[in-house]
Amino acid sequence: MRAPGTLGWFARHEARLAWRDWLAMMTAGRRRRLRTVAIALLVFVAFMHGVAYSMVGRFADTSADPDKVTLVVITGSLLLSWSLMMSQAMESVTRAFYARSDLDLILSSPASARKVFAVRIATMAVSVVLMSLLLAAPFVNVLAALGGARWLSAYGVVAAMGLVAAAAAVALTVALFKTIGPKRTRFVAQIVAAVIGAAFVIGLQLAAILSYGNLSRIDVLESDAVVALAPAAGSIVYWPAHAILGDVTALAGVLAVSVVALAAAIAVFSPRFGDHAIAAAGVSHTVTRQRRWSAFRPATPTRALRQKEWTLLTRDPWLISQTLMQILYLLPPAFLLWRSFGEGTGALLVLVPVLVMAAGQLAGGLAWLAISGEDAPDLVATAPVPARAIVRAKIEAVMGGIAIVFLPFVAALALLSLFHAIVAVIGIAVASASATQIQLWFRAQAKRSQFRRRQISSRMATFAEAFSSITWAGTAALAAAGTWLAAIVALIAVGILIGARLISPHASAERKLRGALSPVRAV
C-alpha cells in the first residue's frame, strides 16, 4: 500500500474513481449488465474493425517514405482528430473546475492541493489518451494486419496527441479563467470546446463546397492549392505523419514533445488549480435579476408548461450551447444550400437527410430536457392536470423548438424545390417525433444539469435515438431522390421504433402490471 498523501496514493484513488465512473457509464449503475455490456462491446469492436477495413484498408501499403500529398493528408487527418481530442479534454477540465464533488474535502484537508491537482490533470490526460486509443484501435489494427507491424507506432502517435491535447486544454481553460473570469468561463469554455471540435471539420467542408460543390474533406486536403501552401516534405510538422508510418525516430520525438508538454502544464498549472476551483465555486451564488412585468399573464396549464420549458431553455446558456452545438454541423449544409441557388437540385439530395438527421438529434436532446430533465417533477405531477396533457404540452414545447430552428432551412429549400422541402418537412417531423417518443419510453428522472451525461441513464435509448435518426435520414435521402427504396428504409426505421418500445422500461413496467392479478383493489 502506498503512503497516504503521496502522488502514487492520489493516483490510485483517482484511477479507482475513474474506473468506477466508466463502469457506471457503461452499465448505467447496474452490475448485472456487465456481461451484456461486454458482449455488446465485442460486437461493436468487431463492427468497427469492419468499418475501419472499408475506410483505411486500401491505405495499408502506403510507403514508409511518402510524398508530400500523403504527408499533408495524414497530417490534416491527425489535426482533425486532435481537435476532437482537445474538445474532449476541455470539457474534462471545465468539469473538474465546476463539479464540486470532492473538491470541498480536498481543499479543506491538510493534503497538498498541488499534488492532488497534478494527479487530476494527469488523470484527465490519461482518460483522453485511453478514449482516443480505443477509437483509433480498429483503424491501427486493420492497417497493422494488412500493412505490417510498423503501423503499430500509430498507437504511440495517438497517445502523444492525447497528452498534448490535455496540456493545451488545461492551458486554454486557465487562460480563459484569468481573462474572462470564472462566471463566463464555464459557458465560453463549452462553446470553445465545441467550436474547436467542429471548426476543423466544418472549415474543410466549407472549403470543399467552395472548391468542389460537395462535403468531402479529403478532396480539399489533396488539392494542389493546399499541398502547395503546406510546408516542405522535410518539415518537422510532418513528424507525427512519419511516426504513424513507422519512423521510430519521429515517434520518439513526438512522444518526447508530448510528455514534456504535459509535464510543463502540470508544473505550471497544478499549484493554482485549487484557487481556480474555489473561484468557480462562487459562481453559483451570483444574483441574476429578471425584468419585472406588471402582472401575471393568463395561462392554461398546458400553456404554462410550454412557456416554462422555453423560458428555462432560453435562460440557460450552457444548455443552449450544448443543444445547439448539434446545429453547428448544419452550417456546411446551409452554405451548400446558399451555393446551390440556381444550380439545379443535385445538392439538395445531400441537404435533406442532413436536416432530418439534425432534427432527430436535436429533438432527442430537447425531449430529454423537457421530459426527463424536469427539475420540479413532484410539482408537475401533483398539479390538477391529466398526465396526458402534461406530456402533450412538453411534446409541443419540443416540436415548437424544432420548428423555430428548422423553418428557415425549409423555407429556403422550398424556394429551390417544393418537392424537396415537403420531403424535408415530413422527415423532420417524423424524425423529431420518433426521438421524442423514444425519450418518453426511456424517461428516467434526472437533473437538467446532467444533460451531458444523459446517455448514461440508458445506452439503449441513445442507440435507438441515433439509429432512428439515421434511418429516417436515409429514408428522406431516398425519398428526395424519388426512389421507392425509401419505403424499405422507412420500414426499418419503424422496426427500430418497435424494438425500442419493446425493450423500454415503460413496456416492461406495463408487462409487469398486466401480470399482476389486481393492481389497485378497492376497499
Add this chain to the structure above:
Amino acid sequence: MSKPPLALEIRGLTKRFDKPAVDWLNLTVQTGEFYALLGPNGAGKTTTLRMVVGLLTPDAGSIAVLGIDALADPVKAKQVMAWISDEPMIYDKLTPFEYLEFVAGLWGIDAAVADARASELIGWLGLAAHAHERCEGFSKGMRQKVALAGALVHDPRVIILDEPLTGLDAASARQVKSVLRERVSAGGTVIMTTHILDVAERMADRIGVIADGRLIAQGTLEELRGQTGQDTSTLEDTFLTLIAGPAVAA
C-alpha cells in the same frame, strides 16, 4: 347542518416495494385539523403521503380527499391539495414571481387573483427583496419559502408536507410554522410528517404514529400518553415507548 367531509380518509392502503412499505393502513384526518404523522425512518410516512398526492400508485386501498376519491378522480383531488417535500424542488432559472405564475397556471387560477395572492405571499414570507431574482443562488430556507408560496398560491384546502422544517434556520422555521398555523386557523387542513417531535407536540391537534407501514397509534398528545400509561411524559418519551412495542392501532 351536514358534517363537513373528512380532509383525508385512507382505508386499507397498501404498497409493496421489495417488502411492504405501507401495510393495510387506515387513517382519517378531520377538516381544519393540524395533523402530524410521526414514525421512525423507513416507517412508510413519505410513501403514504406520496400515494395521497398521486405521486405513487397504491397496490390496494382507497384514498379520499375532502370526499373526493383520489384514485378514481386524481385531477379533482389534486385541485384541492398542495404537496411540499423535504427537498424543495423549484426551478433555478425562474424567479419566485415567475415560479408562482407557473404554479397558478398549472392550477388554472385566474391571473388577477393569483397575482394578488402571490404578492401577498411574497411579502408575507419575506421574499419581496428577491421576488425578481432567479432562484439559483437561494439558500435552502429561501427555496423552501418559495416552494411554500407555490403551495399556497392556489389556495389549497389540504396542505401535505413531508419534513418541511428539515435544514431550515430558526427564523425560517418559525415563519413556515406560523404560515401553517394561519392556514389551519383559516379552516385549512395541514398534514405533516416530521422528525422534530417538539414541533409536533406544540403544533399538532392530533398525531399519528406509524411503524412498519401500519398506524400503531393516533390521537391527541393526551390520548397517546394514555395509551402508553405515561401521563406526564413528553411526546418524545411517548413516541419512543410506542415504537418500541407496536400496539394495536387506535
